[in-house]
Amino acid sequence: MTYPIYSDEYFMNIALQEATKAYEKNEIPIGAIIVLRNKIIAKAYNQTESLQDPTAHAEILSITSANQFLGSKYLKDATIYVTVEPCLMCNGAIFWSKISRLVYGANEQKVGFSKFQEAAKKNNLNICHPKLSITKNILEKEAAELMSKFFKSKR
């Protein structure tokens, strides 16, 4: 499948290629890329098993990688594409990095940040950076199918 160049689907499709690499290495198949002015500055996939590190989620690895690339602690004006809704740890990393935009694919009912954000907002709190823009459910079906396929293979 091809998508219009520089569209959200175009970039998410590249994040999905990262997720597929995770799948092939027997890792929970989640991928992330970071894009700054239409240039991909970091790509990563979940490596919690191969690194034996529970913090080695695709988002954390891609943020650290983008920081190294730019030589900067902040990723203002950047967009992170993640195939699955980030967890609270990764949402926190996105917060600290000052990434401007989060685009994700499949919802994550159990550990995704959204339900905690709803609870926070009811109490006038915000777990995201106030300037963060969020777009969800881009290539959701593809991302969710890869996750289902992985977990089915584990049963």
Added chain:
Amino acid sequence: MTYPIYSDEYFMNIALQEATKAYEKNEIPIGAIIVLRNKIIAKAYNQTESLQDPTAHAEILSITSANQFLGSKYLKDATIYVTVEPCLMCNGAIFWSKISRLVYGANEQKVGFSKFQEAAKKNNLNICHPKLSITKNILEKEAAELMSKFFKSKR
């Protein structure tokens, strides 16, 4: 000051030594250590500036270090001592690592996880691992003073 061996104050004092290293390197002075059966298996201090990485909080660095030491993704039965209340990112890392006990020093009103946990609980959610035990305000004054001294020096 000396503290009874293997007491929470004893270990927190070592985390404070890590925080002091951060202070001396012009980093926000937060330190963390991870203890398993009275043995310190990881020490770290905040290095967001020197690594130019917003994820390089003391907790994340110490968790990754402890994983490497044990060759294990999980840190069950371990205690993490942090001089300042963890943020949501670090609370998430503690969640994923399955650390059994969190001990922290000073409260962090702005980005600490506690107020978000209160909001979550009102909605029958839990941002911490259900088995996590939490002890707070161990050597709180010392940790808070180091933070104040740092931020005063920045004005």
